[in-house]
Amino acid sequence: MSTQVRTERIGDVLAIFIDNPPVNAGSLAVRQGVLEAIETLSSVPSLVAGVLIGAGNTFIAGSDLREFGQPLERPELPAVIAAIETCEKPVVAALHGAALGGGFELALGCDARVGSQNLVVGLPEVTLGMIPGAGGTQRLPRLIGIPAAIEWVCSGKRVPASGALKVGVLDAIADGDLLECAVRFAANMGGKRRLRDMPVTEADTAEIAAAEAAALRQGKGRPQVAAAIEAVKFSATLPVDDALTKERAVFTELRMSNDAFALRHLFFSEREALKHPELRGVDPAEISLVAVIGAGTMGSGIAIAALDGGFRVVLVERDAQALNRGTERIKGHYEAQVSKGKLAKAEADKRTAALESSLEWAVLGQADLVIEAVFEDLAVKQEVFTQVDHFAKPGAILASNTSYLDVDAIAASTSRPADVIGLHFFSPANVMKLVEVVRGRSSSKRAIATGVAVAKRLRKMPVLTGNAFGFIGNRIYAAYRYQCELMLEDGAYPNQIDSALEKFGFAMGPFGVADMSGLDIAWRMRQARAHLRDPEARYVSIPDRLCDMGRLGRKSGAGYYAYETGGRKSVDQVVHQLIDEARSQKGLAAQTLKDEDIVERVLLSMVNEAAHLLSEGVTTRASDVDVVLANGYGFPRWQGGPVFWARRVGLDALNEKMSRLKQVVGPAFKAADLSALLAD
Incomplete structure (x- = not known):
């Protein structure tokens, strides 16, 4: 037997x-x-x-x-x-x-x-x-x-x-x-x-x-x-x-089949992402009450996720109208869940009863975990954390929902940086599975273990990341978006790039996503980081010109595309003309880019950035990159992720392709050592 x-x-x-x-x-x-x-x-x-x-x-x-x-x-x-x-x-x-x-x-x-x-x-x-x-x-x-x-x-x-x-x-x-x-x-x-x-x-x-x-x-x-x-x-x-x-x-x-190999790769990668040997034996803090600061769309979504996880939640705002809107948004969510038959009324009532709303910072003194979800501006977040530091009880875990800001700079505005971590949720926070748990320079293992434990209780996929601009996901997405912007100058238009990537499997192409989220968000980030820009790097001014024209995306009725009253988008020749003019001013001749060229350039840029993240220690597992991209950025699961793709291509062929990409991007392109990324 x-x-x-x-x-x-x-x-x-x-x-x-x-x-x-x-x-x-x-x-x-x-x-x-x-x-x-x-x-x-x-x-x-x-x-x-x-x-x-x-x-x-x-x-x-x-x-x-x-x-x-x-x-x-x-x-x-x-x-x-x-x-x-x-x-x-x-x-x-x-x-x-x-x-x-x-x-x-x-x-x-x-x-x-x-x-x-x-x-x-x-x-x-x-x-x-x-x-x-x-x-x-x-x-x-x-x-x-x-x-x-x-x-x-x-x-x-x-x-x-x-x-x-x-x-x-x-x-x-x-x-x-x-x-x-x-x-x-x-x-x-x-x-x-x-x-x-x-x-x-x-x-x-x-x-x-x-x-x-x-x-x-x-x-x-x-x-x-x-x-x-x-x-x-x-x-x-x-x-x-x-x-x-x-x-x-x-x-x-x-x-x-490739689908099966890719999906099995993600299956194992997601399970590996949940293993944290460095936290073995570390007890997370006991969390009963979660305070969420900021009652906007993100804060409300985080509050719903916490309520769904069985926590008591206090939603904190400075503005009474904003607080009321956030509270009503949460209650409306549960009413909709009941009406759709997705949740029993008794359970919905139980979750809404666990919600408290407050305009008083003093309520933070009761919380075991404080999650800040305010405007993505370092000075604003530092001001919030100074207040949190004053009111939060000793031992409480303090988390910022920042998307790309310096967690160490945020932690420095408190007297207890060891208790500060990043918890980067993805919108809508009550739906999206991914949470990047960001460890700052001073973050204690207890704080990190708590972030991981809370994410698991919320039925999320926690991925540990170091504190670097954009962490894992937004750092790679920035490289992806930049490569697509370069291709506008090189000969493609937004609709062709979006179409090629949607055929590959993305739910939306980068320009459709930009219009949906608002072009002004990335615009503000570019302005804030302008002093860090490499003078040798190609800078694509097309997004800035669109913003200067008031074309901020869906919310303004026009961005990379034109939008009708009902939200239907259409190709806009004004944008094509703007792109043609931008090329002409730089003396660039339009090239013919095939769909496969577009997809390959995007994947190569992702792979190169992933290799940099691994070498810098921002991520310690190459497979975590694929987990992040598949769970937070719409990378098609049946394609496995950029690391999976790179391993299928092989090191020699990949290096050859990367050399060609460097010639296209220019002298500022910094090719990473891909060998560690491709090691199983």
């Missing part, structure tokens, strides 16, 4: 324990062990049934993803499920914690499923660039129908035990000890109940078409989404064995 699977006889039932900590991943050893246990169940006449259960805190939280980038070793999961189905004795899956991916497919291959109250089930393979490959697209529709199966499979959603019981995925929820309940259930089954033998419930073609359209829209039309839909539909049109064979063939092909 495999060391990762053990058995125990309980009366006439064989309990089969999967014991592969920490999450009982479905490894080769697990598959071998389960297969051997099923053979034992079949060969011992006195045994009447089997129960498959996970040791520890979970059933099987998915397969070992590291296997998917390599040739799969036998026995593969379909063979294990086939052994369960051909075994003459019933096998019950006892599910607790998580039964995901291959774990859920294994459970669907059993004759019945008994779950615990804390169970979640799901098929996340599509979110990893594949489709389920062990019958998930065939057995699930036999329980819940084709439209629902399309939604489950294509979204990768996790369904709690109550929801799984309601639609028949679970046969029972244990009312006591899970193993005892499952053993009792198995002993009384009296025979096999194979899902593969069940017919698929007929569904209205319009209902199927609606589910298909919704899945394709949500999944950005990626190949694995379309393939998953077709596989689910096979369940109603093909003999089950033919459908299973087709499903496996598609899975085998897709698991080696």
Whole structure:
């Protein structure tokens, strides 16, 4: 018997324990062990049934993803499920914690499923660039129908035990000890109940078409989404064995696709980003009350995120009207959540009851964590932190939501810089997953650990970064935007650049984003940093000229694009003329830039900046760059991130491409050493 699977006889039932900590991943050893246990169940006449259960805190939280980038070793999961189905004795899956991916497919291959109250089930393979490959697209529709199966499979959603019981995925929820309940259930089954033998419930073609359209829209039309839909539909049109064979063939092909490698890279990178060896053994501060200073859009969003995380929140403002607007914005958010059926009214009432609003700085003395979310100006933030320092209690953690300012300069306005960190949320703060946790020169490990712990409680993705202009994300985004501005001078127009990058996978191109956020924001930053500009660097004045003309983006009705009253944008020849004039004044001839040239220049600029960040110690893990770009800046997940792209290109080819980029950008381009960035 495999060391990762053990058995125990309980009366006439064989309990089969999967014991592969920490999450009982479905490894080769697990598959071998389960297969051997099923053979034992079949060969011992006195045994009447089997129960498959996970040791520890979970059933099987998915397969070992590291296997998917390599040739799969036998026995593969379909063979294990086939052994369960051909075994003459019933096998019950006892599910607790998580039964995901291959774990859920294994459970669907059993004759019945008994779950615990804390169970979640799901098929996340599509979110990893594949489709389920062990019958998930065939057995699930036999329980819940084709439209629902399309939604489950294509979204990768996790369904709690109550929801799984309601639609028949679970046969029972244990009312006591899970193993005892499952053993009792198995002993009384009296025979096999194979899902593969069940017919698929007929569904209205319009209902199927609606589910298909919704899945394709949500999944950005990626190949694995379309393939998953077709596989689910096979369940109603093909003999089950033919459908299973087709499903496996598609899975085998897709698991080696670029999407799958990229998404697996992000899967592991995001888990690595949560590991902080330097904080091991450091206890974060106990946080009960969070004070948020600033009731604007960002401050309100942070307050909602904190309320959703179960904290009590006090929203602090100097201006009564601004405070009222912020408070109403928060209450309106929860009213909308209730009206849309996303939150129970009782829970919404509980969260709004945990909110307090105040014009008095003295309330900061009650807070365990103070988060400043005011105007992005160093002097303003320093003034705020001077007040915070006066009123906050000893030991409170003080955090700035700055996007790019010097956290050390902010901390210097207090008498306790060790308690000061940056917590850079992304807008809308209650939606976006990323939080950059910025460690200043004097930030204590306790303060940093608290920032990480709070972000996790808010269900965010915390990424540690050093204190440098723009931290990780905005530093790379600045290089990205600059490269796109250079391409305006070199021969492209905003709509071509935006279109090329949107085809690559960005939700919006940089000029559309600039118009949405307001061109004056970057304009003010350029003005504030003008004295730091390298005199040898190419400076693109086109954005400044647009601002001088009052073209500040959507809010002014014009920016890089023209905007109608309803917000619809259109290409504006005035902008094209301005760009042509700017080129002419510099004596530049317009070049022909292909879409692939545009994308490559953007990626190269990101990679070069990422390498600088790594060499400067702003980030200590190259993969954190991809986590930041994918979770905060709309980098398409199926492209993996700039570091993933660079590693696929390879060092020699990358250096050659970077040399060509240097010739285009000019003498101020500082090529980084890419070798460390590309090291796995």
